[in-house]
Amino acid sequence: MSALGALLWIPQASLIAAAVYQVALGNGASAIVLHALGFVALGVLRSTLDAWATRRLFRDARVAVSALRERAAAALASRSPLDVSRPASGQAASVIGEQAEALVPWLTRYSPARWRVMLVPPVIAVAVGVHTWAAALILIAAAPLIPVFMALIGWRAKAASEAQLGELGRMNGLLLDRLRGLTTLRALGAVPSTAQRVRNHAESLRVGTMQVLRIAFLSSAVLELFAALGIALTAVYVGFHLLGELTFGAWGDTLTLSEGLFILLLAPAFFEPLRDLSAAWHDRAAGEAARDAITQLIGGDAGLVGGGHTGPSALCNTPADTYARGRTPAISLRNVTVNQYGDAPPLHFADIDIHAGQHVALWGSSGSGKTLLLSLMAGLVKAGSGTVTIGGAMLRDDTAGALRQCMAWMGQKPHVFAASVSSNVSLGQPDVSPEQVQHALQAVGLMDAVQHGVSRSVGEGGLGLSGGEVIRLALARAAVRPGADILLIDEPTAHLDNDTAQRVIAALQQMAIGRTLVVATHDPRLARHMDRVVNVDAEVLP
Incomplete structure (x- = not known):
């Protein structure tokens, strides 16, 4: 025109x-x-x-x-x-x-x-x-x-x-x-x-x-x-x-x-x-x-299994009274090989079976592949070969979004936003009420440590909180997540003193009741409280 x-x-x-x-x-x-x-x-x-x-x-x-x-x-x-x-x-x-x-x-x-x-x-x-x-x-x-x-x-x-x-x-x-x-x-x-x-x-x-x-x-x-x-x-x-x-x-x-x-x-x-x-x-x-x-x-290559959400999963939102009957999701890895990012060689992991409701520690030294194995279970990295099964459903692009609704993930360096404690726990989820936030903070033992209540503001990166409080705040995020029957936690006690680590371990045990817990650690204090310890030593492929 x-x-x-x-x-x-x-x-x-x-x-x-x-x-x-x-x-x-x-x-x-x-x-x-x-x-x-x-x-x-x-x-x-x-x-x-x-x-x-x-x-x-x-x-x-x-x-x-x-x-x-x-x-x-x-x-x-x-x-x-x-x-x-x-x-x-x-x-x-x-x-x-x-x-x-x-x-x-x-x-x-x-x-x-x-x-x-x-x-x-x-x-x-x-x-x-x-x-x-x-x-x-x-x-x-x-x-x-x-x-x-x-x-x-x-x-x-x-x-x-x-x-x-x-x-x-x-x-x-x-x-x-x-x-x-x-x-x-x-x-x-x-x-x-x-x-x-x-x-x-x-x-x-x-x-x-x-x-x-x-x-x-x-x-x-x-x-x-x-x-x-x-x-x-x-x-x-x-x-x-x-x-x-x-x-x-x-x-x-x-x-x-x-x-x-x-x-x-x-x-x-x-x-x-x-x-x-x-x-x-x-x-x-x-x-x-x-x-x-x-x-x-x-x-760019997505690298994430199933980038989109595919809808609710039948495994999520399991009533608490059915956990003891083994209806929480189990995890199974078979013949899994992972292509690492960058020029690092691919790794091969031994087969692993984690029963429903079991608390498992992935044990190994730094660089042994614990974080990578935990990321495989969450679908944060794609398996080059082999299968990852969650609750009987294979983790694929078309199922990952639904299966993640059953998971809560905490990495080694959880990020804290410049906002209130309540906002940092709920992360803007509309179905999380203030009462649920308070209950989650109490479950991880952080309610007494947070002065001025959940409305207290914290700085970017956790300014105003100690290292242990940042970890427990991240655990509260996992605790408040609706339907999170699987907890995947990476090195929650790393670089913490003994008293702080014990508080974090107690908070983790409390929130993991009735849930499947997989924690990557090389801390014997935490490993002693798990039902089972799995030694991780990935095989480096040529």
Whole structure:
């Protein structure tokens, strides 16, 4: 529609030229009334088409960008937390939040400008060529020079935009990471060196941004140069032709004043779509760079078994009085091989059977594969071969979402958000009531330790809580999870003193009553309280 609106300038230019010709002949205002009315009517129609096209393009662009953001967020959510190739949080947030906005100008400005370039100049060249082939030839000869030089500049512009957006993402990731560890940096006296590194990244970003702007200004200068030359040559030809100095180029007789004015009015319009394309050329470079960055987020290997939720499982929400009869899910691993992330060799695990309601400790030294085995049970890593069975159901992409509703997971480094204790326990689950939160805190022995009740605010990363309190807060999350019949806990007592570890062990025993518990540990204090200890020593495959 925007291209159609631009083409309406051709009849408008014809009406202006005809009106001026009538005035030159000495006719009164009555002779140009129809021309004026026609010009106004076409102007209103052109403005309406432009406004409608702009509004629709913007709406479609916002829908497309929102869809890409949803896909990128879903792709990140389906990535395993053990995947070392996952982008940093700051970098991913920069791509989804900031860089994705570069797609809007690309879709609303560059794409329509490209269509106008493909349609409007050829039609204007034909309209001019009807009166004079010489003027049409001048326009046609000047037009190809613009896209050729724009393409040459565009290659460099895209590379510069990609480098700038990459540097922006790295800087955001660095800044977020350093802010999270600000307390540690202060304790180690590393704040000045960190500030210098951030300053270096900011300087690199400034240099990259200025480089992109220089290329944008260069592309505009190239366009204006060739467009001005084309218009000037056309005006020179028409002027000398009307003066009788140039007698060639017209079909038969010489051009009339009306035809000359018509050609002069169309010459700037011939280059206008190219001007729009030049103005949107930087938008194209930035948009394509942003598109590639989002595509990388979307196209990464999920690594997580069954990224989507497939609905409730029949194993979940088992009544408490049936736990003793063995209706909690059992876990079985058969001939499982895992391809580790990075360049590490694959590992093979011995067969394991964990009975329903049993409390099992995965025992082994650091690096023996305990965390990886626990992650297999949760579907956080995919088995290269073999099977993992939960409650008689094989863990696959189509069942993982439902089976996870029966699980509660706690990693080695649980994250605490800057929010209230209650919010950190419920994690925004609408079916978790304040009473359930308090009950979970009491179950893990944290209620007495939390001053000012569950509404107490804690800082990002657990600021204001001790290491043991952070662990028990994470255990409360698992305790409050509805239908969590399987507890998968990774190193809950690591780096804790004896008294704190005993409190964590007591809290873990209390919340695991009637549930299947699998805990990865190399702490003999915790292993003694388990029903069974499984020695983990994964075999490294060649």
